[in-house]
Amino acid sequence: MPAVTADTLTLPRITVDETVRPRAVRSVTTAPTGYEGEGFPVRRAFAGVSQRELDPFVHMDQMGEVEYAPGEPKGTPWHPHRGFETVTYMIDGVFEHADSNGGGGEITNGDTQWMTAGGGILHIEKPPEWLVTSGGLFHGIQLWVNLPREHKLASPRYQDIRASKARLLSSADGGALVRVIAGEIGGHEGPGTTYSPITLAHATVSPGAQLDLPWRADFNALVYVLAGNGTVGAEQRPIHKGQLAVLGAGEAVRVAAGTGQPSAEPELEVLLLGGLPIREPVVHYGPFVMNTRAEVLAALEDYQAGRFGVVPAETLPHT
Template sequence: MPAITADTMTLPRVPAPDPALARQRGVRSVTTAPSGFEGEGFPVRRAFAGVAAADLDPFLHMDQMGEVEYAPGEPKGTPWHPHRGFETVTYMLDGVFEHQDSHGGGGTISDGDTQWMTAGSGILHIEKPPEALVASGGLFHGMQLWVNLPRANKFDPPHYQDIRGGQAALLSSADGGALLRVIAGELDGHAGPGSTFTPITLVHATVSPGAELSVPWNPGFNALAYVMAGAGTVGVERRPVRKGQLVVFGPGAALTATAATSTPAAEPDLELLLLGGRPIHEPVAQYGPFVMNTRAELVQAFEDFQAGRFGVIPSTRIPHTE
C-alpha cells in the first residue's frame, strides 16, 4: 500500500487554507476500531464502532478489510446476499476482489480500484477473491464503506460503477509532502470520478514522514479521517492517532493532519481515508443488509427479498476487468 503513486512535485497543488479565512476543524473524538470477521470469515476492523450516528450521517458503516497475508487456500469472500436503500463502496488497496450482482454489474478490482454499487430498490450480490488468488494465497487489504441514500432515492434502480485507480484525481499538498487521490466528490475544485446521490467527498491521502497536510473542507459536510496505516497527529490540537483509529472533526472549513517523523519501515507514511458528506437528516431504520426510513419499509424489504423481487443469481461468471 498504496497502489497508485505519483511524483507530487508534478501534480496540481492544493493550497493550505488561510487560517484567517478558513476555520480549522477541531477534533471531536478519536475511537479505536475493534476487530471482527465478515462474510465467510475474513478479518475486518469496524471503523465506525462506538461513534454516534449523527456524527457519521450520511455514512452508515465502514470496515477495513484485512490487512492479511493469506496462505494458499485461505482467501475468503462473502456469499450471495441482498441489499436495499444505500450504496456500498469497496476500495481495494492490495490484492484482488471480484464483484457480481443480479442486475448485470460486476468486475474485478485491485491495487487502487473502486467498485461503487447503488443497491437502491434491491439487489443481490457477491464479493470474493478470484480462484487464482484462492489457490495461490496472497495479500488482501481494502476498505468498504456504506453510504446512505436519501428517502427520494431509496427505490431508484440499482447501478454499478467500476472506477479504475488511474481515474482518481491526483493532487499534491501545498509543500508536496502528501499525495491526494480524490475518488469521489471534489477537493479544492478537483473532482473525482465517483458519481454519488448524496453529496460526499472521499479522498485517500498519503502523508510523508514529518509532513503536514492542510486542506479545505466543505463547511456544510461532516468530516472524518480513518487511519489505514502509520501514525501522526490531527487537528489544531495535534491529537495523536495511529492505525485503526477514526477521527471525528468538529465544524470548520479546513482539516489538518501531520505524519510522525519516526516510523517503522513497514509503514513509513501516514495513510488516511478522508471522508465527509452533507448530512441527510432523515430517520434511519436498519436491519442487516437493509437501510430504510421506517420499520414498515424494512418489513417490506424482507418480503420483497423472500419473494424474489431483488433479481436472480446469474449463471454466468464474473467478467474480468482490465
C-alpha cells in the same frame, strides 16, 4: 503500500487560506476487529460513533491488511442490499464482484467498485480462483453511503472506477499525495457519481509532513487511519492505525504524519470522508438501510419473494 503512487512534485497543489482555522477534534475511537463474509478479517471503523455524527455514512470496514497463504483467501456469499450504496476500494489485492443486475467485474490495486443498491439487488464479492490458489496481499475498504428517502428505491447501478481515474493532488509542500475518489477538494473533482453530496479521498503523508485540505463548511468530516501514526485537527490530537477521528465545525481539515513510523508502515495513510447530512430517520437492519421499521420489513418480504433478482445460473453449483 498503496498501489497508486505518483511524484507529488508534478501534481496540482492543494492550498488553504492561512486565515482558515482547521477543524477541532470531537472524538477519537478505536475500531474493534472482527470477521466478515466467509471469514476475512475486518476493523469496524465506525463502531461506537453515533449515526448523527456519521450521517450520511452508515458503516465502514477496513478489510485486511492481510497476507494470505495459499488456500486462505475468502469472500462473501450471495447477499441482498436495499436503500444505500456500497463502495469497495481496493488498496492492494484483487476482488471479484457480481450482482443480480448484470453488473460486476474485477477490482484491484486502487480500483473502486461503487454499487447503488437502491430498490434492491443481490451481489457477491470474492477473491478470484487464482488468488485462492496462490494466496497474496488483501487490503481494502467497504463503505456504506446512505440514500435520501427520495432515492431509496432508485434503480440499481454500478460504477467501475479504475485507479487511473482517481484525481491525484499534492499538499502545498509536496509531502502528501491525495487520491480523490468522489466529490471535490480545492476545486478538483473525483470520478465517482453520488446521490448524496460527499467527498471521499485517500491520502499518504510522508513522515513529518502536514496536509491541510479545504473542506465544505456544511459537510461533516471524518479521518480514519489505515496505517501509521500522526496527529489530526487544530489541536494536533495523536492518532494511529485503526482509529477514527470525528471533527467539528470549520472549513479545513488537518492531518500530520509522525516523524517516526513503523518499519512496515513507513507513511501515514488516511481515508478522508465528509458529506452533507441527510437528517432523516435511519433504521439499519443487516443489509437494509431504510427510514422506518415497516420499510425494513417490506425489504425482507421482497427479498424472500425473489424481487431483488436471481443469482445467475452459471454461478449455481452443479448437481
